[in-house]
Amino acid sequence: xxxxxxxxxxxxxxxxxxxxxxxxxxxxxxxxxxxxxxxxxxxxxxxxxxxxxxxxxxxxxxxxxxxxxxxxxxxxxxxxxxxxxxxxxxxxxxxxxxxxxxxxxxxxxxxxxxxxxxxxxxxxxxxxxxxxxxxxxxxxxxxxxxxxxxxxxxxxxxxxxxxxxxxxxxxxxxxxxxxxxxxxxxxxxxxxxxxxxxxxxxxxxxxxxxxxxxxxxxxxxxxxxxxxxxxxxxx
Amino acid sequence: xxxxxxxxxxxxxxxxxxxxxxxxxxxxxxxxxxxxxxxxxxxxxxxxxxxxxxxxxxxxxxxxxxxxxxxxxxxxxxxxxxxxxxxxxxxxxxxxxxxxxxxxxxxxxxxxxxxxxxxxxxxxxxxxxxxxxxxxxxxxxxxxxxxxxxxxxxxxxxxxxxxxxxxxxxxxxxxxxxxxxxxxxxxxxxxxxxxxxxxxxxxxxxxxxxxxxxxxxxxxxxxxxxxxxxxxxxxxxxxxxxxxxxxxxxxx
Numbered sequence: 001x002x003x004x005x006x007x008x009x010x011x012x013x014x015x016x017x018x019x020x021x022x023x024x025x026x027x028x029x030x031x032x033x034x035x036x037x038x039x040x041x042x043x044x045x046x047x048x049x050x051x052x053x054x055x056x057x058x059x060x061x062x063x064x065x066x067x068x069x070x071x072x073x074x075x076x077x078x079x080x081x082x083x084x085x086x087x088x089x090x091x092x093x094x095x096x097x098x099x100x101x102x103x104x105x106x107x108x109x110x111x112x113x114x115x116x117x118x119x120x121x122x123x124x125x126x127x128x129x130x131x132x133x134x135x136x137x138x139x140x141x142x143x144x145x146x147x148x149x150x151x152x153x154x155x156x157x158x159x160x161x162x163x164x165x166x167x168x169x170x171x172x173x174x175x176x177x178x179x180x181x182x183x184x185x186x187x188x189x190x191x192x193x194x195x196x197x198x199x200x201x202x203x204x205x206x207x208x209x210x211x212x213x214x215x216x217x218x219x220x221x222x223x224x225x226x227x228x229x230x231x232x233x234x235x
Numbered sequence: 236x237x238x239x240x241x242x243x244x245x246x247x248x249x250x251x252x253x254x255x256x257x258x259x260x261x262x263x264x265x266x267x268x269x270x271x272x273x274x275x276x277x278x279x280x281x282x283x284x285x286x287x288x289x290x291x292x293x294x295x296x297x298x299x300x301x302x303x304x305x306x307x308x309x310x311x312x313x314x315x316x317x318x319x320x321x322x323x324x325x326x327x328x329x330x331x332x333x334x335x336x337x338x339x340x341x342x343x344x345x346x347x348x349x350x351x352x353x354x355x356x357x358x359x360x361x362x363x364x365x366x367x368x369x370x371x372x373x374x375x376x377x378x379x380x381x382x383x384x385x386x387x388x389x390x391x392x393x394x395x396x397x398x399x400x401x402x403x404x405x406x407x408x409x410x411x412x413x414x415x416x417x418x419x420x421x422x423x424x425x426x427x428x429x430x431x432x433x434x435x436x437x438x439x440x441x442x443x444x445x446x447x448x449x450x451x452x453x454x455x456x457x458x459x460x461x462x463x464x465x466x467x468x469x470x471x472x473x474x475x476x477x478x479x480x481x482x483x484x485x486x487x
Contacts, residue, residue, distance in 0.1 A: 050294050050310075053317075059281040062290075063321045066314040073310040077303050 120160025281320030361401025
């Protein structure tokens with residue numbers, strides 16, 4: 001039987017929940033998962049989807065929002081399994097961590113159907129970027145989640161963009177209302193990215209090989225460009 | 236225990252070929268009316284207020300899920316049903332019709348979806364009612380109305396998935412004495428709804444559907460196939476299959 005080398009340990013998917021190498025690694029892993037919980041795994045957002053899934057202005061919009069709701073429920077369930085394995089406490093779909101200061105603003109944004117649409121465009125864009133950063137993770141469960149994860153998150157983002165495009169093309173909602181929601185979600189996503197960057201700087205998940213570093217400016221710029229392209233007809 | 240019931244008459248010869256008409260084609264007026272009636276009876280015409288209200292009511296069922304996995308399944312079920320609402324609404328509109336507020340089903344089993352208040356009812360609905368839907372939709376496979384053929388097969392696949400989910404939930408419920416008692420108490424009502432959904436044995440409209448090639452099987456033929464198909468599920472639950480005459484029926 002071959003011995004395990006340092007290179008093997010750093011390889012993608014090298015560690016499982018029972019074989020994490022150190023307390024420092026486990027601390028970094030916990031910090032990463034709690035940071036991912038809201039943008040990647042949509043923790044704490046299920047009820048808003050259930051409440052507003054049929055508040056959109058057309059049958060097509062209800063269908064799209066229902067599909068994202070289902071995806072989101074799968075995300076929360078998957079995170080529950082990841083978190084349980086990593087011994088992170090979850091209560092009723094909420095996780096303590098870096099998002100407590102922003103949870104009120106997230107709930108406020110998602111308190112309308114239009115807010116859910118912008119949440120897909122912006123917040124899920126951050127989640128999409130973050131799960132892609134685990135493509136070479138040495139933590140097996142995250143490495144495996146990073147295979148289907150980006151497609152699932154990208155599906156949520158594109159659904160948001162498609163929904164926004166229909167709102168604009170068919171003038172389904174007042175322009176001022178749409179622009180207000182856009183401003184609110186822009187500011188929120190910028191603050192969320194600041195938290196992600198701060199968390200990354202104060203924990204060791206990059207040096208431990210659990211995730212690659214985020215380029216927050218690029219993530220925000222890309223999300224804004226995508227939204228701007230959908231709003232172009234109103235400029 | 237079920238008693239085999241046969242049809243009251245011979246089936247008529249079909250006059251239109253499978254997939255003969257598309258939504259925008261010219262078609263005989265009576266044929267068009269019959270197609271619209273079939274679509275109306277799906278109760279999946281999303282732009283109609285009754286259908287909207289029923290779907291809205293269904294969102295509350297998510298809170299009934301007893302565990303996280305069941306919750307995921309129920310939301311996926313909801314998303315499927317919402318997509319069906321778009322599919323059949325789209326077929327009606329492709330025919331140049333704008334469904335009015337009275338474009339709603341007369342089928343009690345479908346309208347009973349709004350009466351779900353407990354998890355056991357939802358499990359029974361998925362197991363019995365969605366299975367009837369799947370049987371009826373699969374009978375459109377060779378329909379002379381092509382959109383119904385295409386939509387029927389695709390949606391039936393989803394409905395069989397919902398049946399599997401409902402059966403899984405029934406198995407889980409039957410693991411406790413309390414759950415099994417609830418299943419046994421509520422089962423006759425939902426089974427009765429399901430058996431009635433096929434329509435009456437003597438109804439005259441069914442023969443016209445077959446003559447037009449919209450359907451291939453009579454009400455009683457489909458009901459008998461359903462009774463045979465569902466028998467093993469009762470065995471697996473350890474519940475005796477009720478005689479169709481012994482459960483609450485509107486069209487006994």
